Amino acid sequence: MHRKEDARFVRGRGTYVDDVNLPGMLHGAVLRSPYAHARIVSIDTAAAQAHPKVKAVITGQTLEGLKLAWMPTLSADTQAVLATDKVRFQGQEVAFVVAEDRYAARDALELIDVEYEPLTAVVDARRALDPDAPVIRDDKEGQADNHIFDWGAGDEAATDAVFASAEVVVAQDVLYPRVHPAPLETCGAIADFDAVTGKLTIWCNTQAPHAHRTVYALVAGLPEHKIRVISPDVGGGFGNKVPIYPGYVCAIVGSIVTGKPVKWMEDRSENLMSTGFARDYHMRGEVAATRDGNIRALRVKVIADHGAFNGTAQPTKFPAGFFHVFTGSYDVEAAHCAVTGVYTNKAPGGVAYACSFRITEAAYLIERMIDVLAYELKMDPAELRMKNLLKPEQFPYPSPTGWEYDSGDYPRALQLALDMAGYDELRAAQQQQRERWLAGDRTGPLTGIGLSFFTEAVGAGPRKHMDILGLGMADGAELRVHPTGKAVLRISVQSQGQGHETTYAQIVAEELGIPVDDIDVVHGDTDQTPFGLGTYGSRSTPVSGAATAVVARKVRERARQVASAMLEVDPGDLEWEKGRWFVRGDQGQGRTIQEIALAAHSSLELPEGIEGHLDATTVYNPPNLTFPFGAYICVVDVDPGTGQVKVRRFVAVDDCGVRINPTIVEGQVHGGLADGVGMALMQLIAFDEDGNCLGASFMDYLLPTSMECPSWELGETVTPSPHHPIGAKGVGESATVGSPAAVVNAVLDALKPYGVRHADMPLTPAHVWRAIQGRPLRT
Template identity: 80%
Template sequence: MSANGSPMGFGRMRRKEDARFVRGRGTYVDDVRLPGMLHGAVLRSPLAHARIESIDTTAAEAHPKVQAVITASELAERGLAWMPTLSYDTQAVLASDKVRFQGQEVAFVVAEDHYAARDALALIDVEYSPLPVVADAGTSLDESTVVIRDDLKDKQDNRIFDWEAGDKASTDAVFAKADVVVAQDVLYPRVHPAPLETCGIVADFDPIAEKLTAWSTTQAPHAHRTLLASVLGIPEHRIRVISPDVGGGFGNKVPIYPAYLCAVVGSMITGRPVKWAEDRSENLMTSAFARDYHMRGEIAATSDGKILGLRVRVLADHGAFNCTAQPTDYPAGFFHIVTGSYDLQAAHCEVTGVYTNKAPGGVAYACSFRIAEASYLVERLVDMLALELDTDPAELRMRNLLRPGQFPYVCPTGWEYDSGNYPAALELAMKTAGYEALRAEQAAKRERGEYMGIGISCFTEAVGAGPRKHMDILGLGMADGCELRIHPTGSAVLRISVQSQGQGHETTFAQIVAHELGISPDEVEVVHGDTDQTPFGLGTYGSRSTPVSGAAAAVAAQRVRERAKLVASAMLEVSPSDLDWERGRWFVRGAPTIGRTITEIAAAAHSSLELPDGVEGHLDASCVYNPPNLTFPYGAYICVVDVDPGTGQVKVRRFIAVDDCGTRINPTIVEGQIHGGLADGIGMALMELMAFDSDGNCLGGSFMDYLLPTSVECPPWELGEMVTPSPHHPLGAKGIGESATVGSPAAVVNAIMDALKPFDVRHADMPLTPAAVWCAIQGRPLRSDLAIE
């Protein structure tokens, strides 16, 4: 047992990092204070689309506390006017020719304090000439629509890409022979990750050493270092990125934002450190969003409910610049894992990405590269098929779910699912919910004029962001490094390339090493978030920490264990082949009392012991883990709601979530991740919406307008557990961080639509606010669906 009573390895234990957090000893970027530090502020455009006729910074520069005012012209002189995005697009660091979304960066002020920097923004005079605004993805490709990215050579329209997956001919053939075809236009609206801590940086450029140190709120320190080196022209070994404690990320802190580069340039100009931290409105209005997918889905089936195929057409709104953090070969992310948890004959999807006059981005917010959108569409279509066939939605799903014997399963769009028992997950969810009793209760309530709904969602996630032969971002392969060192006293230091934003890495990764070496997790220090102290890797997003870096940690620990075997053989004067392993020690086969613990072996490895040929001493190992495939966690969810038809108010009464993430390293952390994801899903289903008016004005710039769920809206979660290890992961772990957000919105919406069945409501788009629900009941949708031809 460890000092805090936890087991040596997998199992429940208190999070190691919480000791400092609950005492207020966490260190965030805004806690960084450097001698002579200055403060930066960004002047942002009030218009969504306009020509910049002139910028006059004279008055701002005359402010007694202002040290520098940076505009696009100053950046152009340094070759920094434009920066690459994570999707091989380019983005203006500061607008020069025109602004393309409300809130776009126009100028950057560096001053003695935060307040002076903010005050000086009002002294900058910018003359704009308004241009027509494209605020609707549905009109972005109209011939008469203005071209937003006229900076791109020969750009004739607002199309970013056209992409497809699956076999169109086979899918069309399946639809032609189907007895039933159900189609629906579905919007997955723009939402925002809204982390508790907003984005920020402290940039300190040393002109003597020509070295840049940047404290940044980033989920991917090494990727940021590489991008900063490529943009700034500073050799990468002279850049140090430190990501201290991060107050939530959810994909929002994957990109490099223009203000980061401005802060660096401000430090270069002034010779002093420069801090920039955005406020809440800046974060909501201008930093990376998620979703904004306009989808038309069709599902084909036989008359007895056998699902045959899916056909999907998507219009993806990527904003003014294509900044989506997605693998190079998959501009639409993993949306084409659109078949979900069902055994289909064929599937085909087409995705068109377009520019609009909205903030850029499209991050993998609590989902692995667009799988949340695909899962939501499929689960809505399955429910509508059940309605069409007058079949119970649970029965229809059970009839079509993949069976354990079908794994590894290659879906119609080419991805190989690793393992699972989907019917058992749904059965467990139904048993936990008391499904038959719920249906009886629902029938009784309807007779009394009460409207209760039961929604089901089955989903398959795809996480891990690898292997690198298939997946990269800007040429950087999605593999992760890990370094493990055992000290002479037997304690360990593990250096990892992924960065925690609250997931508990310091606990989980310590438990992985403890499990492999038989030592206490308390004896393992986990180092992360500092590019000078950790090996290269692409960071934390897409639930890739345990599937990729966790595997690297396990392999490194296994290599240490095998190295320890050789040292133990020298200590015991036997052949390595005569040794057996038990948790924490090597012993002589047939003589279990004769052995050496890892602590004893570590001391000997650093001593004068004569070691076998080829063994240099010490107990160190490293690993660069290139996953052979994605991992595929899955789940089955059931949501129970009550709807007041007079007000449209929805109350989520119960939520049952059965998840299978493979091997569970720390069940407490797993459950915490699920709790957060379920709350995310309820928020998206019921209240979250980043809306814009026809002039491109953002209508969700504060928490008065952009609503987030609280404990009031969330019921006590009822969790069920399945464990089907991944066959290709060293620990059998699949990842869990984003699964609940993938599966929960559909369960909530399906429950509401089930409650509104007596009103003949077939579909209404998220968020299902009281106004939206009331309008749906009245037959007057609050927002008309977008038809996709």
């Protein structure tokens, strides 16, 4: 089924935050720090204030008076809204100008005079804990260094014991560099405070409207029922639109101060420099195995670069997100990971870009380590994987780091991918090519074949384990069937392009037999929808999708009661077929859901205790996460003369349980595969030694286009989730999680004749070229 929302999107009729223009609206702009680390000596705003079109200039000092200079982050740290004492990353928010139009606001920024006293910047996360490293967060009482947290999972002693007795141990430093989700639409908000009613309306392209509202209520002390967050159409989120940014708070303060609505939209460079980045994980992985390739244990140590404020968005108990799913898809005796979070003079963030709460890092690490082991053992990477994959009979599988994988048939998915790729023929052709090369005929590129197999844990999460800032991660849903049988579903999650208006309508249609076109899905408005924590970590299908199925089944049960009154039979004598209840044994005696809807609103006498109308509400608390998985194979051609990598083929077999809308699922996978090619080959947010951001425009931060992507070859297996009402698992981040390792493994496979065991992303032509310089060809 095609997406319902595309009717407006393909006609350019979407409504994004920047399309919303309120009467009398003013425009805000943020003055940002040119330094990565500097003390603020003084800020002179007089000239800006004198600008004829300027209505307000807000600084950290202004906010201090309102106790709003600092705000809590989603990781219970504090973040400066506008800097008061120091600036801690290049691009940090220093002042906010409100003016009659956006040009005047930006012009006035240049009239603000800030005197800075530059300080040494901490750029390398591995140096952040050095005794002589400058302390970035001297605002925090008792913070004498740049340490944020130590966190671990698994059994360290048991893991060390396996390592001590292992036949083979391989170790590898693996960096997952800092990247940025770079949604096409940048972040922005319009705040509209009505001083008469005390109502604050915030239009904002947030992925989590309800969570934002509650946080605003807690921070600003505004009564929650007087805050309305509206998230209209969103032009891509990818985790970048989960946090609350200083610009949003400034727009709110701007509106309260001026009494007018204030719009703030950041530009591309502001988005790339200051909003939620992704990854920046410095990992050291170790594998213990037998000589014939049985993986016995895994050990990882991580330095996690969180930037200047710990603004990561993840369940409270998991400061490294779900990184501890790093044993991946393999059967190991023991595993242990230890993660140390540090402050650096960079933008805050870390959990974004289709990461499933750091499962990207985990999947990349394990899949790189498997290839490193295969390299050392001189084994075929497909054979090594097949040998160690979990077996179908091991599910539900308790992992050594505390997960319970719900369901899976891994060998089937890998075999399908190998068959689709024609793996044996690819290897045979590669072997011939290598022999030709080694014999001296060096024409044409080198082929590389890379595999990855991933398992994700998505759908956060069970209330007893998971919350964000104390808010449990259950989702509400409301379904109303109107008298004429048309339905409106209200959900708490928010689409940024995932097609929720279609897929959630499809779930209701399937459960009630109402045509999809007769069902509207309302989301993204806290005044119109039940509470829930929002869209990220591919949690919408696992949590709100389940809530939708449950609420539709509740309505169906109510419909049974109404039908029993209509047909004057016992409810227990009724049977359901899609769209109608009928009398068991008398197929012709029945009532359609539409007839029942009308009767439920009529003068029909209903049984004792049965309310009129046809609607229901629910709150879904998932019993476990869902565990989608997949097998990916990438084929590249690498030109050793230039270092250029061409992705020739990409086979992706995904298993996300029951697929609600196969076309949407394929679209999600296509997007994620492009992400993987981008991260593996070209994307990087880099910094120079002074902390200047070198990836602040699309000239430097390279996104893949169709030119860099092959025609994706997709396959599927279906292993339903046993605990999800319709057997669906999340898929929105699967391909981004699984694909980078396949691309990198393919490039390194191509470079095997040069004896390159590992190289870090992004594998740009220069990086690939440098990796093989001076290396003799080996057999």
